[in-house]
Every structure is written in C-alpha cells, then in structure tokens.
Amino acid sequence: MSGLLTTIHIIVCFILIVAVLLQSGKSADLAGAFGGAGSQTVFGPRGAATILSKVTTICAILFMFTSIGLWILSAKGTKSVVKGEEAVQQETTPVTETEKKETQAPAAEKKQQQQEKKDKEEAKKEQKGENPSQ
Numbered sequence: 001m002s003g004l005l006t007t008i009h010i011i012v013c014f015i016l017i018v019a020v021l022l023q024s025g026k027s028a029d030l031a032g033a034f035g036g037a038g039s040q041t042v043f044g045p046r047g048a049a050t051i052l053s054k055v056t057t058i059c060a061i062l063f064m065f066t067s068i069g070l071w072i073l074s075a076k077g078t079k080s081v082v083k084g085e086e087a088v089q090q091e092t093t094p095v096t097e098t099e100k101k102e103t104q105a106p107a108a109e110k111k112q113q114q115q116e117k118k119d120k121e122e123a124k125k126e127q128k129g130e131n132p133s134q
Contacts, residue, residue: 002073009066016059023052 005066005069005073009063009070012059012062012066016063017058019052019055019059023050069119082088
C-alpha cells in the first residue's frame, strides 16, 4: 500500500513541478513589463483560470493528501529495530574479596601468593601420600 502511495506521490510531484514552471508569472505580458497594473484585469484581479492553473490546483491537493497518507502509513508501521531480539546476558560470576585484592595487588605480591598456594597444595599431596587411609 505504501509503495503504491509513494509512486503516486512522486508522479504528482513531477506533474506539479512541470505545471508550476510552465505557467507565466503575474504581469508577465508587455504591459506588466513597463509597470502597468491593469494587464490581466479583464476577468478580475485573478485572471482567467487556464488549464495549467487547474492542473496546479489539482496536483497541489493530491500532493497534500498523499503526504498525509504517507505520514499515517509510516506511523502505523513503526517497528523497533531490536524488537524480537533476545537479550544478551553476559555470564558474570560474583567477585569475592580475595579476588578483588588479587586484581589490585602488585605483580610481586601475586607471585608470592601463587607460590604460597603451590606450597599448600604440595603439602596436602604429601599428607595424602603418607596417610593413604584418609
């Protein structure tokens, strides 16, 4: 529907442009060139309605209606770009106090802590090796 309305709108735009450009301006005759104000006053101040003025009026009305129609269709078709997308959840694990301290500790302290952990693990392995019943 909006494609058809857009096509009609564009065609009306081109016809309106051509009709306006083909019309002669007010006081465009010889009397108007020299400042004569009564050049086209035989039919009143507006002048005779030519075929181009009727086409201009009709195209202007159609242009307004197609513009309003396109506006209404665009409001009805409002869709979110992210609608239907699943929320991406990042897996986060709670940070303990020791982990916070480790991330803030200097490199030398980290190495020392890692060495202490290794020593504790080796000590546990030795205990299990000595006492296999446990």
